[in-house]
Amino acid sequence: MAILSSLRRRSAAISVAAVAGAATVGVCLTVGSASAGTVSGSLYRDPSSAVVRWVAANPGDSRAAVIRDKIASQPQARWFANFNISTAQSEAAAYVGAANAAQQIPVLSVYQITNRDCGGASAGGAPDLNQYQTWVSNFARGLGSQTVLIILETDSLALLTCLNSSEINARNQAISTATRTIKAANPNAKVYLDAGHSTWNSAGETANRLRAAGVQYADGFFSNVSNYNSTSNEANFGRAVISALNGMGLTGKRQVIDTSRNGGASGDWCGDDNTDRRIGMYPTTNTGDNNIDAYLWVKPPGEADGCRYTAGSFQPDLAFSLANGAPNPPNTTPPTTTPPTTTPPTTTPPTTTPPTTTPPTTTPPTTTPPTTPPNTTPPAGDGCYASVAVNQWAGGFTANVTVTAGKSDINGWTVTIALPSGTSVTGTWNAQASGTSGNVQFTNLSYNGRILGRQSTTFGFQGTGTGPGVTATCVG
Known part of the structure; x- marks a missing residue:
């Protein structure tokens, strides 16, 4: 408009x-x-x-x-x-x-x-x-x-x-x-x-x-x-x-x-x-x-x-x-x-x-995004775990991932997420992605690798196709 x-x-x-x-x-x-x-x-x-x-x-x-x-x-x-x-x-x-x-x-x-x-x-x-x-x-x-x-x-x-x-x-x-x-x-x-x-x-x-x-x-x-x-x-x-x-x-x-x-x-x-x-x-x-x-x-x-x-x-x-x-x-x-x-x-x-530009003409997705329950299984002792929340629309999605340390501090983490066939990652923030399809690994950046015990950090990514389920593994 x-x-x-x-x-x-x-x-x-x-x-x-x-x-x-x-x-x-x-x-x-x-x-x-x-x-x-x-x-x-x-x-x-x-x-x-x-x-x-x-x-x-x-x-x-x-x-x-x-x-x-x-x-x-x-x-x-x-x-x-x-x-x-x-x-x-x-x-x-x-x-x-x-x-x-x-x-x-x-x-x-x-x-x-x-x-x-x-x-x-x-x-x-x-x-x-x-x-x-x-x-x-x-x-x-x-x-x-x-x-x-x-x-x-x-x-x-x-x-x-x-x-x-x-x-x-x-x-x-x-x-x-x-x-x-x-x-x-x-x-x-x-x-x-x-x-x-x-x-x-x-x-x-x-x-x-x-x-x-x-x-x-x-x-x-x-x-x-x-x-x-x-x-x-x-x-x-x-x-x-x-x-x-x-x-x-x-x-x-x-x-x-x-x-x-x-x-x-x-x-x-x-x-x-x-x-x-x-x-x-x-x-x-x-x-x-x-x-x-x-x-x-x-x-x-x-x-x-x-x-x-x-x-x-x-x-x-x-x-x-x-x-x-x-x-x-x-x-x-x-x-x-x-x-x-x-x-x-x-x-x-x-x-x-006063503004100098016109509002964008692109329209966000018009379908109601489903709610994907996060993976809330607590870590068994040390290490880390990841929970994933997905915002899905026709043809694409964004995912927010929360990485939580176990009872001890961790210095670096890698989260692996299995993407469905036909789905690919097109952008990532607060992490480095290895690969764009299949089993994609997301690794911490220099400023967010250290997580204190029982504390969390977040990263996210966007993609095309069907968003990931709740299957995510974390190694810290």
Whole structure:
């Protein structure tokens, strides 16, 4: 489906400097006492967000009251966009722990996928998909056990123009694995995958991409982070996507919609120059719609798109323009909170930039992939074992293989997989393949050969024909 470039929205991640100082800020929280979706409760408001810190530092500014009452008072997503494996767990744990202490639900936006934004304004993230999975594993260990909402990789499925078929398959497998890693670490985590928005890819195309990326393991999908489309249009789009997923046998999936800047969508695409837009619906889990789990502010209002100001920087005139004239939030008796004096996080969300390419015209497989049960036989003592999960479609497949060490550490591994007649391997990641058909051996690379006892690593491959069964042997 061809999309006008002016309707395509992408994002750029920029770090902001810490702003010192503390002051009293009026807060008005939106509490979801009931919900039509699968989430209920109050969303967490970050006391060290850029807008809260600006209000605290500028109490005498003529714009401060409006920005405080209509933007700083509201819960917004915390973005995890700076790649650092060593701090992933502690950063997640600190944020989630603060939300748990407040008995509220945090929203975390993960923006770490390799080759994000196709190397454009948001270039960054993990250097490769193996390191991406390591980061996700560490991040997941910091999520605790209570409800958290995870916005997993904005634009990662809607924007695929720079990737070839092998790279698309590898990305799909990486997102699927990340979803399962997060859900395994915290079964109460709600994970949502990228659906772009209602004026990008069609609902059917979006459903195909979601399925290929493992939406069966997720709770649903998010939309409108990279655009300003009306909530009603996004909800209609979401219903169409859900209907398409239902037709594939993937039932029970729900949508979350970014409403942070969609209260008026006329005018130029760039939020830096547009004075017609307003903040949209205030964040809440009380949606009144069985298909929608929450209305969220994923993209923080007031952060620049990079046209007139530095991308990612908080600009009070932009925030004031969005908030001025917008309705007051519900629950207008504000509690008083004081922002902390500790250094705020340096991960900030992407900001929208105009696209330069057209979405791909290739269509992912249209048949429902079967679920291949992994080989879960535990190792007998030392050595290693391998489990295989296959995503099959007409004419091709991808396979994700998990290699697990026995009770002792291993330094190097080889997995042999018997492929059916007529099946051949066309691409491999995180391993070196010997042969393309019959009994194919996959050997570790230099960085993933050592596996500690009872720990695991993953690799994957794609092929044509019928995917392998569960027969896999491992020597370590």
